[in-house]
Amino acid sequence: MSATTAEQTMETARKLVELSRDHRGVEAVDTLYDEKIVSIEAEGSDELPARMEGIGAIRGKNAWWYENHEIHGSKTVGPYCGHREDQFAVLFEIDVTFKPTGQRTQMSEVALYTVRDGKVVQEEFLYLAP
Amino acid sequence: MSATTAEQTMETARKLVELSRDHRGVEAVDTLYDEKIVSIEAEGSDELPARMEGIGAIRGKNAWWYENHEIHGSKTVGPYCGHREDQFAVLFEIDVTFKPTGQRTQMSEVALYTVRDGKVVQEEFLYLAP
Numbered sequence: 001m002s003a004t005t006a007e008q009t010m011e012t013a014r015k016l017v018e019l020s021r022d023h024r025g026v027e028a029v030d031t032l033y034d035e036k037i038v039s040i041e042a043e044g045s046d047e048l049p050a051r052m053e054g055i056g057a058i059r060g061k062n063a064w065w066y067e068n069h070e071i072h073g074s075k076t077v078g079p080y081c082g083h084r085e086d087q088f089a090v091l092f093e094i095d096v097t098f099k100p101t102g103q104r105t106q107m108s109e110v111a112l113y114t115v116r117d118g119k120v121v122q123e124e125f126l127y128l129a130p
Numbered sequence: 131m132s133a134t135t136a137e138q139t140m141e142t143a144r145k146l147v148e149l150s151r152d153h154r155g156v157e158a159v160d161t162l163y164d165e166k167i168v169s170i171e172a173e174g175s176d177e178l179p180a181r182m183e184g185i186g187a188i189r190g191k192n193a194w195w196y197e198n199h200e201i202h203g204s205k206t207v208g209p210y211c212g213h214r215e216d217q218f219a220v221l222f223e224i225d226v227t228f229k230p231t232g233q234r235t236q237m238s239e240v241a242l243y244t245v246r247d248g249k250v251v252q253e254e255f256l257y258l259a260p
Contacts, residue, residue, distance in 0.1 A: 010259070042212045050213050080240045082172045082256035083180050089240045089256050091221060110210045110219045110240055126212035126219050129140070 006085040008118040013079035013088040016113070016120070020076045020090065025066075029058060034119035042127050070097040072104070086115050135215040138248040143209035143218040146243070146250070150206040150220070155196075159188060164249035172257050200227040202234070216245050 003011070012032055019028040029037075035055050044050030052061055071094060078090035090111045097104045107127065114122035133141070142162055149158040159167075165185050174180030182191055201224060208220035220241045227234045237257065244252035 013259070040213050077238070077258065079259050080238075080256035081259050082242075082254055083170050084254075087256075089219075089242075091240070108207070108210075110221070112212075112219075112242070124212055124214075126210035126217075128207065129143070129209050129211050 004085075009085055009088060009115045010079070010081065012115050012118050012120065013081065013090075013113070017076055017078045017090055020092070023071075023074075025062060026059075029055065029062060032120050033058065034116065034121045037120060038122045040122070040124040042125055068099050070099060072096065088113050088115070133248075139215055139218060139245045140209070140211065142245050142248050142250065143211065143220075143243070147206055147208045147220055150222070153201075153204075155192060156189075159185065159192060162250050163188065164246065164251045167250060168252045170252070170254040172255055198229050200229060202226065218243050218245070 016028050016032055019025065019032075033055055036053065037055055037058050039052045039058050039061065041048065041050045041052075048061060048064065052058060073095040075093040076090060077093075078088070080089040080091070081087075082089075090113070092107070092109050092111060094107045094109075095104070096107060109128065110126045112124040112126065113120050114124075146158050146162055149155065149162075163185055166183065167185055167188050169182045169188050169191065171178065171180045171182075178191060178194070182188060203225040205223040206220060207223075208218070210219040210221070211217075212219075220243070222237070222239050222241060224237045224239075225234070226237060239258065240256045242254040242256065243250050244254075
């Protein structure tokens with residue numbers, strides 16, 4: 001018997017949360033992300049546009065992020081599930097220093113994921129307003 | 131000079147968070163919600179369908195909720211803002227007893243709001259999976 005859409009999404013959601021907790025974000029992208037993943041940050045810059053598409057771009061973005069940040073601590077809460085079978089959310093809290101400036105920040109963000117056939121096709125990040 | 135969409139949304143978001151913190155949810159609906167508000171719960175029942183529409187239905191739903199729950203404590207975190215100018219999220223943690231059964235639960239939920247012209251036109255609730 002094949003899994004329903006809701007079951008597939010939940011399985012993807014639980015794996016993503018587990019890998020994030022284990023600091024295995026690279027593995028999450030490799031195993032759970034669709035080739036045509038769309039990633040939407042709150043704000044863009046010249047280096048990193050707000051909207052990026054394709055697994056290569058997302059790998060590049062993540063590599064940039066890990067190279068430029070020192071993580072002191074993090075907490076992953078989720079998955080949060082609602083009525084939509086193709087969507088879930090995860091809460092991330094990260095205590096991090098941005099290496100180029102030395103600025104340390106306690107970030108809190110809600111990540112909203114869209115799933116198709118068990119693969120993440122969109123990630124969207126919302127940040128706690130100061 | 132009129133406020134931008136992003137500024138309007140942020141003002142609505144901050145007011146909603148403030149009223150929720152003060153346990154003034156009824157006032158939030160009265161002052162911030164559109165007449166045609168759509169409310170999407172994770173799951174529906176015979177009494178309360180997952181998708182409800184119109185401010186009368188939402189007032190009824192909220193009245194039912196407050197009548198049937200005893201709140202021991204709550205925490206409101208937000209607003210969370212991303213790239214979309216018409217969207218924000220709020221994290222709610224509620225320690226609550228469902229009066230008909232006496233069952234006490236610690237609920238954690240992400241509420242996702244869509245705003246048009248400064249009024250909330252959709253609320254969608256995602257719950258922390260057990």
